[in-house]
Amino acid sequence: MAKLQSTNPSSDYSVIDEVETSTPEDVKAKVVKAHSAKKAWRELGVRGRIELLRKVSAKFTENKERFAKLEAEEMGMPIKEALEDFDFGVDYLNSYLDTGEEHLKSVVTLENDSERHEVFKEPYGVAACIVPWNFPFANWVWQCGQNLVVGNTIVFKHSEETQLCGKLIEEIVNSILPEGVFNEVYGNGSVGEQLVNQDVNLVCFTGSSATGIKIKQVTASRLLPVCLELGGSAPGIIFEDTDIDEVAGTIFTARFMACGQMCDALKRLIVHESRVDEVIAKLTSLIKEKKIGDASDDQTDFGPLVAGRQLKLLEEQVADAVSKNVKVIIGGKKPENLEGAYYEPTLLINVTTDMRVWQEEVFGPVLPIVTFSSEQEAVEKANDTKYGLGAYIFTADNERFMRVAHQLESGMVSQNTSSYINTCNPFTGYKMSGGGREHAQFGFDEVTQIKVIARQK
Numbered sequence: 034m035a036k037l038q039s040t041n042p043s044s045d046y047s048v049i050d051e052v053e054t055s056t057p058e059d060v061k062a063k064v065v066k067a068h069s070a071k072k073a074w075r076e077l078g079v080r081g082r083i084e085l086l087r088k089v090s091a092k093f094t095e096n097k098e099r100f101a102k103l104e105a106e107e108m109g110m111p112i113k114e115a116l117e118d119f120d121f122g123v124d125y126l127n128s129y130l131d132t133g134e135e136h137l138k139s140v141v142t143l144e145n146d147s148e149r150h151e152v153f154k155e156p157y158g159v160a161a162c163i164v165p166w167n168f169p170f171a172n173w174v175w176q177c178g179q180n181l182v183v184g185n186t187i188v189f190k191h192s193e194e195t196q197l198c199g200k201l202i203e204e205i206v207n208s209i210l211p212e213g214v215f216n217e218v219y220g221n222g223s224v225g226e227q228l229v230n231q232d233v234n235l236v237c238f239t240g241s242s243a244t245g246i247k248i249k250q251v252t253a254s255r256l257l258p259v260c261l262e263l264g265g266s267a268p269g270i271i272f273e274d275t276d277i278d279e280v281a282g283t284i285f286t287a288r289f290m291a292c293g294q295m296c297d298a299l300k301r302l303i304v305h306e307s308r309v310d311e312v313i314a315k316l317t318s319l320i321k322e323k324k325i326g327d328a329s330d331d332q333t334d335f336g337p338l339v340a341g342r343q344l345k346l347l348e349e350q351v352a353d354a355v356s357k358n359v360k361v362i363i364g365g366k367k368p369e370n371l372e373g374a375y376y377e378p379t380l381l382i383n384v385t386t387d388m389r390v391w392q393e394e395v396f397g398p399v400l401p402i403v404t405f406s407s408e409q410e411a412v413e414k415a416n417d418t419k420y421g422l423g424a425y426i427f428t429a430d431n432e433r434f435m436r437v438a439h440q441l442e443s444g445m446v447s448q449n450t451s452s453y454i455n456t457c458n459p460f461t462g463y464k465m466s467g468g469g470r471e472h473a474q475f476g477f478d479e480v481t482q483i484k485v486i487a488r489q490k
């Protein structure tokens with residue numbers, strides 16, 4: 034039986050444990066099992082499912098410390114951020130449980146003396162759910178929470194980088210839900226590929242745009258519904274009227290949280306030319322205050338990247354920029370005294386749009402900075418990407434904010450904060466960011482099919 038090793042990126046990649054890779058027969062058997070459980074799960078009704086899922090949520094909370102420690106060890110997320118990831122995930126899960134009944138109500142579209150027409154929201158059946166590694170708990174919640182509430186059964190694959198987090202999720206969820214409702218498979222992309230080629234009724238995928246394209250191709254040939262939450266390269270525009278001291282913390286967190294490995298992280302900073310020196314000085318001083326080190330240490334602000342392959346990619350992206358005469362303000366290399374997948378938080382200026390750090394998604398602690406002189410130039414630079422997930426606009430002028438927000442090719446935009454991330458809003462993107470929708474009514478709609486029933490009186 035093939036095994037997949039889980040390693041610790043805060044060390045010299047020492048092996049933490051290993052997990053058996055699912056065979057094609059295992060994957061098929063899990064899908065069959067999910068089909069056999071779907072009728073009873075649906076018939077339990079939304080209230081019955083929510084009751085059980087509240088117990089799942091409580092059980093996760095009992096295991097908070099255990100989960101956060103594992104995230105730190107396996108994925109390299111600093112333990113203080115891992116604890117936040119956990120609370121963040123639980124808040125979202127509870128929001129689905131608190132609002133699910135209301136969102137799944139049928140809608141009467143016509144009623145008169147002779148007829149009543151009603152639109153019902155029904156589960157699809159079996160959902161194949163595949164996630165990346167960057168928020169090992171929240172990734173699961175965002176993708177599986179609403180699926181379970183609406184009555185879909187699930188075959189789930191966590192990332193090969195976070196198999197042990199996947200094991201813990203399986204242990205907790207299956208200690209409460211009926212057998213067959215939640216099923217998990219383990220392995221790399223080829224196991225994911227086997228899963229989406231099975232007899233499933235819906236595919237929910239969170240990950241890179243490159244994999245999203247493959248999934249779209251596979252699902253298109255069977256006309257399967259698919260929810261794609263993909264990569265991003267969010268712009269942050271700083272206008273000349275911004276209170277830099279006020280927003281510097283937001284900019285710093287939006288770029289550097291989780292060591293820069295967030296889909297909607299602020300990945301390209303576009304600053305009015307009159308304020309760029311101030312912005313650089315402020316961000317540099319924030320970086321200097323932070324501690325890089327072992328993710329399991331509660332004093333650590335910057336852990337390692339998830340794996341050696343991410344470090345290599347980041348080094349190549351920065352080397353390309355350096356070869357094209359970028360100026361490194363701070364960072365730009367691996368810290369000398371640390372073994373593991375570490376990279377120093379980095380600010381780059383003199384960035385040009387032909388550089389990989391501008392054109393590609395940069396999944397690490399590197400911030401390319403460009404300047405602008407007019408609002409139109411800022412908008413053009415912000416939209417100069419194949420992605421369209423989040424966007425951040427920093428300005429004291431509300432009218433300008435609204436005008437620019439409407440011109441950005443982005444699914445989510447906020448002013449001076451990251452406030453678009455809220456349980457009441459969809460998480461969604463334009464262009465190569467996928468266009469899937471998670472959370473609130475938008476997310477429930479994405480994982481249900483609708484049926485019109487027109488009856489006579």
Ligand code: NAD
Pocket residue numbers: 163164165166167190191192193220221222223224225226227229239240241242243244245247248262263264265295296297394396422460466
């Ligand atoms: P990835 O696409 O390499 O892998 C994601 C998942 O897909 C993994 O579980 C992987 O095993 C699986 N997979 C790989 N090839 C597959 C295939 N052919 N068929 C089916 N499954 C396959 O992405 P990654 O490097 O793990 O994650 C980082 C990416 O995820 C970044 O682009 C990031 O922006 C994106 N992301 C997006 C969101 C969002 O909500 N939009 C959230 C988190 C991360």
